[in-house]
Amino acid sequence: MNISVVIPLLNEEESIKELYLWIAKVMQANSFSYEVIFIDDGSTDTSWSIIDSLHKQHSQIKAIQFLRNFGKSQALHAGFAMAQGDVVITMDADLQDNPEEIPELYNMICNQGYDLVSGWKKVRYDSKIFKNFPSKIFNWAARKTSGVQLNDFNCGLKAYHKNVIKNHRGNRRNASVHSCFGK
Numbered sequence: 001m002n003i004s005v006v007i008p009l010l011n012e013e014e015s016i017k018e019l020y021l022w023i024a025k026v027m028q029a030n031s032f033s034y035e036v037i038f039i040d041d042g043s044t045d046t047s048w049s050i051i052d053s054l055h056k057q058h059s060q061i062k063a064i065q066f067l068r069n070f071g072k073s074q075a076l077h078a079g080f081a082m083a084q085g086d087v088v089i090t091m092d093a094d095l096q097d098n099p100e101e102i103p104e105l106y107n108m109i110c111n112q113g114y115d116l117v118s119g120w121k122k123v124r125y126d127s128k129i130f131k132n133f134p135s136k137i138f139n140w141a142a143r144k145t146s147g148v149q150l151n152d153f154n155c156g157l158k159a160y161h162k163n164v165i166k167n168h169r170g171n172r173r174n175a176s177v178h179s180c181f182g183k
Contacts, residue, residue: 002032003106004085008075008156009038009093013045016093020054020061023099027060030103037062037079038093042069080165086110088165092156105159115164119157 005023020036027034038051040063048065055061064078076090087109091097097119108114
């Protein structure tokens with residue numbers, strides 16, 4: 001399989017279907033074999049019902065549902081454990097990450113020799129005071145303390161060579177998973 005798209009989410013009922021259809025359109029236009037893995041991190045809206053309905057219509061959809069909110073890191077970990085693609089793409093479910101970027105990310109991993117490529121939200125649609133300004137301060141501090149020159153440490157759009165995410169020990173199952181399909 002070429003690509004696994006891993007999408008952690010919390011209460012994203014309004015964007016899930018549109019996001020999946022957009023991803024599927026990009027994948028089909030580029031003849032990629034793919035899977036989309038949704039990790040519902042304890043949503044209290046109808047996100048899981050929407051994912052379940054989409055799964056019944058599209059065999060490329062896999063999903064995990066947590067009983068409660070454990071955070072993005074745990075959701076990504078669970079998605080990485082399930083991912084089967086040669087390249088694993090992560091993206092946020094809020095439609096701020098553009099699926100049209102997937103082919104270039106895939107190319108950078110497969111043809112240009114990168115192991116990890118991180119996205120950068122140049123244009124943000126969040127609150128300038130509550131999201132943009134704190135994000136700029138965080139990114140500045142992270143660059144200063146880590147020495148890594150990334151523009152946007154918190155961007156959800158990333159691409160990984162499968163060896164990067166599969167190179168760990170102790171692949172434990174999370175006991176807090178409520179539902180899971182697509183394994």
